[in-house]
Amino acid sequence: MTTKPDHNHPLFLSSYDVAGAVQIGIQLTGMENYTLWSRAMRLNLLTRNKLGFIDGLVQRDDFKEAFEKQDWDRCNAMVISWILSNVSKDLVSGILFCSSAHLVWTDLKERFDKYDYYSTSCLWYDSITPPPACGCAKSKDYTDSLLRQKLLKFLMGLNDNYSQARSHILMMNPTPSVNQCYAMIIQDESQRVLSGEHSTSGSQSNGIEYSGGSGGPANSSGDSGGTREKSSIVL
Structure with missing residues (x-):
């Protein structure tokens, strides 16, 4: 004899759970x-x-x-x-x-998911280069050097579509943080989308790529939207 799952069971479907019942008001476009x-x-x-x-x-x-x-x-x-x-x-x-x-x-x-490549690469890099614990001047210099290395790794991982933005960021004084740099790249990407620079035919990747070595995060471009290293985003 089969027993119908109760409302707390993941296999439970109410009479309101029908095709088209979920309308969030946002159509995913990319x-x-x-x-x-x-x-x-x-x-x-x-x-x-x-x-x-x-x-x-x-x-x-x-x-x-x-x-x-x-x-x-x-x-x-x-x-x-x-x-x-x-x-x-x-x-x-x-x-x-x-x-x-x-x-x-x-x-x-x-x-x-344009956040994947950024969050994955930074988490991987942080795991192998933990910052020093003390607040002395020598420690500050070391921390600044690590942040500079992280910034360079982030910029060098971008594809050639962002060469102009990358050059501009490298010439900035003072040097922006990785978070600031990331915001600039996302702004640049948004401007590209709005200006219609990306192909709508699906023949080009309309995502930001991040490439890394075999020991770190790695991506490749492919179908429309590009592919990136997986990472979890939770509620």
Whole structure:
């Protein structure tokens, strides 16, 4: 005898959980609005106890019974339909044939999350170069040197589309921090999007790339939106 999951169970679907029920008021168009869109989607899925489907925490293999697997398939399809209802038509074909909501979410995140390359590279660099604990003059000089190295690593990781912005930042006095530099690059990227510099045909990457060695973060350009090193963004 099968038992219907209660409302706290991730496999529970109410009579209101139908295709098109989730309308967050934002259509994902690309990197320029991914952060706002993903936040709104996560909040909405949280209210429906379906975050596990996009985070990969609720897997089909977690369930043993055939009816549970059927419930998972139904919930998974519903979450995919909710995502599809909130992305632009240009993006639908690229994610329509993904087998799970987790794969859909990961694909969109890799293509459009412009914070990935920055946060991942800085966390990796910080882990191998911890700042000194004391506040003496020699320590300050050492810290300034580390920050300069981090800034250079960040700038050298940008692709050639940002060579002019990179040269401008390197000539600035005083030298900006990595956070300030990052804000400048994002502003430059926004201006490029607004001016229509990026191709809308999908033949060019419209993302910021970050490349690194085998021991650190690494990216490559590919389909529209580019691909970047994965990192988690949580609520």
